[in-house]
Amino acid sequence: MNKIFNPEKKDWSQVLKRPTQTVSDIEDVVNEVFAKVEKEGDPVLKQYTQKFDGVTLKSLQVSEVEISEAANRIGQELKNAIAIAKKNIETFHKAQETNKVEVETTKGVFCWQEKRPIQKVGLYIPGGSAPLFSTILMLAVPANIAGCTEIVLCTPPNKEGKVHPAILYTANLCGVTQIFKVGGIQAIAGMTFGTESISKVYKIFGPGNQYVTVAKQIATKYGISIDMPAGPSELLVMADDSANASFVASDLLSQAEHGADSQVILVSTSKAMIHAVEEEVEKQLEKLPRKAIAEKAIENSKLVFVTDSQSAIDLINEYGPEHYILCVEDEEIYLTQIMNAGSVFIGNYTPESAGDYASGTNHTLPTNGYAKQYSGVNLDSFKKSMTFQKINTEGIKEIGRAIELMAEAEGLQAHKNAVTLRLESLK
Known part of the structure; x- marks a missing residue:
C-alpha cells in the first residue's frame, strides 16, 4: 500500500484521487449500446449477452421452474442467514415511514404532503465474480415496504446461461416480479427503453462497475431516475492506537476483494498503527481466495498519517467515503464533525461487513465522492412526495x-x- 505521511492540504486532491475512469472515457461505448437496444430490443440484448457473457439464450426471462429449482439448491443455514438479514433490513426501513404532513398555512388554506410509491422500479444486481444477492435484500425489501407494484431485476447469467441460485431465491423471497438474464450496459438500456420482454421502469437502482455507473447516468437523459451514480466500492478507516490492527486490515481487505478498481484508505494519527496494519494486510492477503483481485485494489490504496484529529476530520470530509469505519478513543469529536460519508461504522466490533449483510442499514451507497451530495438508498428512495392544497x-x-x-x-x-x-x- 502507498504510505503518505502528513500531506499538505494543497496536495489532498492528488492523495485522495480515485482510480476511476471519467464518464467521457466510457460514454461513447454506452451510447452505442443504448442506441442499438432502443432500436432492436430483445435480439440485440441476446447478442450482447452472447458477446459479453459467452452464452446464447433462447429466453431472457428466468422461468418459474428455474426459481423453484434454485430454492432446492440453497442450504438451510444460508436460508436462515438470509431470513435474519431480511428481518433486520425490514425493521430498519419500516421505521423510516413518515406520517402525512398537514397544516393550515392561513385561515382557510389547507396544505399537506403525502408520499406515493414509484410504481415501476428496476434493480441491477451484479453477478460476475461475486453474486451480490445481498443487494437484492437492500433494494427489493424497501421497494416492497414502499408499495412499488413492479420490481424488475436484471443480472448477468453464467456461461451455462444460469443465474446463481442465491440470487433467484432471494429475489423470489423479496417479491421481485420479473427476473431477466441480462447484465452490464445492455441491462440498464433494456430497463430504460423497455423491450419485448423487459418492462420500461421509472427508476433504476443498484451498483455495478464503471460501465454500469455511466449507463445509469446516461439513462437520466431519457427521463429515467436513478438512485445515485454508484460505482466501484470504497472504504476509509480512521484508526488511532485504540484500534485493533488485525480488525482494521480485515476491513480494508473486505472492500479490496470487491474488485480491482476498488479503493481502501487508512487514515491514522499513529505511525505505529499504520505499520501494524500494513503487516496485517500482507499476512491476511495470502489466505484470501480472491487474492489476485484484492492485490490490484491494494495497489490503488493508501495509508495516510496525519498529526492531529482535526486534520484527519477535514481530510475524511474532503474524500467523502462510501463506507467510513471509525475506531478511535474519542469517537464524539469525529462523529459530530463528519459531514460526508455514505454509512458510518463505529468501534472495533462494527465491521463494514455487518452493513453489507445483516445489521439492517442499506449498503447501496454513494461512491466516488458523491457522499457530499447524495444519500444512500433508503425507504424514501422508492417514493416521491406529493403536495396537496385545498382553499x-x-x-x-x-x-x-x-x-x-x-x-x-x-x-x-x-x-x-x-x-x-x-x-x-x-x-
Whole structure:
C-alpha cells in the first residue's frame, strides 16, 4: 500500500484521487449500446449477452421452474442467514415511514404532503465474480415496504446461461416480479427503453462497475431516475492506537476483494498503527481466495498519517467515503464533525461487513465522492412526495389579493384573472 505521511492540504486532491475512469472515457461505448437496444430490443440484448457473457439464450426471462429449482439448491443455514438479514433490513426501513404532513398555512388554506410509491422500479444486481444477492435484500425489501407494484431485476447469467441460485431465491423471497438474464450496459438500456420482454421502469437502482455507473447516468437523459451514480466500492478507516490492527486490515481487505478498481484508505494519527496494519494486510492477503483481485485494489490504496484529529476530520470530509469505519478513543469529536460519508461504522466490533449483510442499514451507497451530495438508498428512495392544497372561500379572500399583486408584478395577467374571477364571485 502507498504510505503518505502528513500531506499538505494543497496536495489532498492528488492523495485522495480515485482510480476511476471519467464518464467521457466510457460514454461513447454506452451510447452505442443504448442506441442499438432502443432500436432492436430483445435480439440485440441476446447478442450482447452472447458477446459479453459467452452464452446464447433462447429466453431472457428466468422461468418459474428455474426459481423453484434454485430454492432446492440453497442450504438451510444460508436460508436462515438470509431470513435474519431480511428481518433486520425490514425493521430498519419500516421505521423510516413518515406520517402525512398537514397544516393550515392561513385561515382557510389547507396544505399537506403525502408520499406515493414509484410504481415501476428496476434493480441491477451484479453477478460476475461475486453474486451480490445481498443487494437484492437492500433494494427489493424497501421497494416492497414502499408499495412499488413492479420490481424488475436484471443480472448477468453464467456461461451455462444460469443465474446463481442465491440470487433467484432471494429475489423470489423479496417479491421481485420479473427476473431477466441480462447484465452490464445492455441491462440498464433494456430497463430504460423497455423491450419485448423487459418492462420500461421509472427508476433504476443498484451498483455495478464503471460501465454500469455511466449507463445509469446516461439513462437520466431519457427521463429515467436513478438512485445515485454508484460505482466501484470504497472504504476509509480512521484508526488511532485504540484500534485493533488485525480488525482494521480485515476491513480494508473486505472492500479490496470487491474488485480491482476498488479503493481502501487508512487514515491514522499513529505511525505505529499504520505499520501494524500494513503487516496485517500482507499476512491476511495470502489466505484470501480472491487474492489476485484484492492485490490490484491494494495497489490503488493508501495509508495516510496525519498529526492531529482535526486534520484527519477535514481530510475524511474532503474524500467523502462510501463506507467510513471509525475506531478511535474519542469517537464524539469525529462523529459530530463528519459531514460526508455514505454509512458510518463505529468501534472495533462494527465491521463494514455487518452493513453489507445483516445489521439492517442499506449498503447501496454513494461512491466516488458523491457522499457530499447524495444519500444512500433508503425507504424514501422508492417514493416521491406529493403536495396537496385545498382553499375555501375564507382562504381565497385571505390570500387572493397577494396573489393578484404578485402575478401582476410578474406580468402574468391570466394568473391574476384566475384569482380575480373567484374573488368577484364572492362579492
